[in-house]
Amino acid sequence: MLDPNSRYVSRLTRDTMALILAGGRGSRLHELTDWRAKPALHFGGKFRIIDFPLSNCVNSGIRRIGVLTQYKAHSLIRHLVRGWSHFKKELGEYVEILPASQRYSPNWYQGTADAIYQNLDIILDEAPKYVMVLSGDHVYQMDYGSMLAYHVESGADLTVSCIEVPIEEAAGAFGVMTVDNQNRILRFDEKPKNPSELPDQKGMTLASMGNYIFNTEFLFEQLRQDAEDPDSEHDFGKNIIPKIIKNSNVLAYRFRDHDTDQASYWRDVGTLDSFWQANMELVEPSPALNLYNHDWPIWTYQTHLPPAKFVFNDDDRRGYAVDSMVSGGCVISGGKINKSLLFSDVHVHSFTDIEQSVILPEAEIHRSAKIKRAIIDSACKIPEGMVIGHDHEHDAARGFRVTKKGVVLVTREMLGQQRP
Known part of the structure; x- marks a missing residue:
């Protein structure tokens, strides 16, 4: 039985x-991450x-x-500096950016486990009892305190967060666990x-969410052993677990x-189709x-912008x-928007028709x-x-990417518009 006392959980999180x-x-x-890391992707x-796990x-x-951070991290780092740098180290709180700095190896991060290994000195300086390793590229809202309490009460060395998903959805896409009736992997x-x-659930399997809680000393031991293994890919899912x-x-x-005891909302927006669908x-x-x-607010950085504006109300131009x-x-200037999501500072001119985009x-x-x-x-x-998404053959002929489910990706390069 987990201790529901909030002060107990608060001690664990500290x-x-x-x-x-x-x-x-x-x-x-594909091209959507040519200029940015996946965690920096707008959503x-x-x-x-990245705002969701943070x-x-x-x-x-x-x-x-x-x-x-590692791959094309400029926009990610800029976002973190602007939106997540207000914490006070003096009060025991911070969001620190940890790029690959080759302290323990001449290489950049070689895998998920190696990324943590190369920052052992930082973990040692902080001396936490527990280390939570989180994937930075999934969308969900989760109280990690409940998972921490479960980890401590159960006496686990490592706890892996997971979610029930249909077998056909998990095949070839997620790390999958086989468990006993006590949830031991x-x-x-x-x-x-x-x-x-x-x-206990036909047609369903248990997929890893890429989130782990380790007892700190246990984590150190496993990382050091893995670092000495020349045959390892230094990955939690492939090697350590x-x-x-x-x-x-x-x-x-x-x-x-x-409330429902059903699988909670969690999305891996790792493909164009899943990114589009989740939005x-x-x-x-x-x-x-x-x-x-x-x-349970989602915090972020945002520039100070005026409210969205809708203008023109004529029969043929609304x-x-x-x-x-x-x-x-x-600014929606005489254009029609239906079942779509517009991010900041988008300008839609007259007589346009945007649907499911x-x-x-x-x-x-x-x-x-x-x-x-x-x-x-x-x-x-x-x-x-320009017409996009109404004729996929024409879209592909112009260099736009068309997915298997018929979603069309358009980037500046595809339009012949160079980045500054």
Whole structure:
């Protein structure tokens, strides 16, 4: 039985250091991550993906946080400096940026475990009882305090957060765990083609969320052993967890909604289709992800912008948006927006028609353009009269990327517009 006392959980969170792995490219997002790391990707109208694990930490009471960066980290670092640098080290709170600095190795980060290993000195200086290793590229709202209490009460050496997903969805996409009826992990397979079925849920399997809680000394021991193994890829999912489950107490923590006891909201937006779909879910009347929850806010950096503006109300030229989200700084000048999500500073000109699309910041959609089921990258200038998403063969012929599910990605380079 877990101790529900909030002061008990508060003590645990104060004894915890969180390290967020934010160096991944996200290659399945193709051109969308050519200029940014996946955790820096815009999401939900005004946020970055990295804001979700960071906000979860702060809302859970974990305020000693390191963010490990590597791949094309400039926009990510800029966002962290602008939005997450206000914590007071004197009060025992901080968000520190930890780029690969080759203190323990002449190499850059070689894998998820190596990234933590190369920052052992920083962890040693902080001397936490528990180290929480978090993936920086998933979208969800989670109270890490409950997972910490579970980890401590169960006497685990390592606890892996996981979520129930359909077998066909997990195949080849997620690390999958086989557990006994006490949730002890018996086997860990990295992205198997045929995931194991849960004994208590037909058609479902247990997928790793990429979040781990270690007892600190246990973590140090495993990292040092792994660093000395020349055959290791230095990855938690591929190497460390499969190696330790036989002789250590490694448990699965099922991420569930406390009210319904069903799997909670969690999205791996690692493909263009899943990124588009997760954004589209937010414009539904009652989305599964509640961004309006004042008890669990998602913190971010945002520039000071005027409210969104809608102008013209003629029968043939009316600026409006329905079933949509429109961020600050946007101007909808006689254009129609339906079931779409517009990020900050988007300008939509007259006679345009935008449907089921994600328009990233500072994009400009010129007159009479028609856009359907598309992702328009930041600062794109869509020419007057251009049609996107209505004829996929024509889209592909112009160099736009069309996914298997018919979502069209458009970037500045595809439009022949060079970056400054």
